[in-house]
């Protein structure tokens with residue numbers, strides 16, 4: 679059966695729910711929570727949190743592939759984005775460059791993921807993008823700044839660089855220190871949205887940035903991460919409330 683695609687349109691942003699469990703039984707509970715979530719949500723599986731994979735230093739992608747097969751069986755109608763967030767960008771587990779590439783290649787080869795996340799500054803990014811594309815799996819390029827919010831022009835430049843690297847979607851998450859930082863993230867999103875040929879996903883993290891997780895679509899962000907259980911980043915809001923807010927803003 680064909681797997682669902684990730685539908686991305688800033689006029690009607692998609693809610694993406696993180697799956698954060700550390701083992702298979704936890705993942706099954708996460709999947710049940712997604713199945714009971716507002717209709718039409720996508721899910722992001724955070725493989726860096728999944729110990730059966732990380733315990734083996736990530737050298738063997740088999741435990742991750744097996745868990746992905748289980749998730750896909752439990753969630754036949756839910757688009758699954760697969761992400762390994764490295765420690766350099768706020769993730770929890772160490773992984774070598776070759777293991778990062780092997781994981782993304784193996785995940786893409788299953789055809790079960792609607793997309794794989796590729797950190798565009800990772801040393802293996804070019805190879806990972808090429809591997810995903812070889813398997814006709816979309817690439818969500820990403821960048822995270824947990825320390826602060828870069829200048830507007832720098833955010834625009836990073837989003838553009840992701841597109842130039844061949845990504846299908848460009849995503850950036852930054853940390854605000856002030857309301858002005860939140861405005862800058864939105865301004866950069868709006869600026870890049872005018873020229874981008876691929877969808878954008880942007881957010882300002884933490885409580886201060888939460889407004890971007892509801893209102894980002896107005897500025898050009900095509901998806902927002904929201905919870906049905908544990909959060910995968912600071913500032914994520916419950917999916918039901920986000921759905922209600924998106925309906926108010928976008929109909």
Ligand SMILES: O=C1C[C@@](O)(C(=O)O)C[C@@H](O)[C@@H]1O
Nearest residue numbers: 696761820851883903910911
């Ligand atoms: O890139 C992102 C966005 C995110 O960091 C957020 O702030 O919602 C959450 C991550 O799980 C995801 O991979």
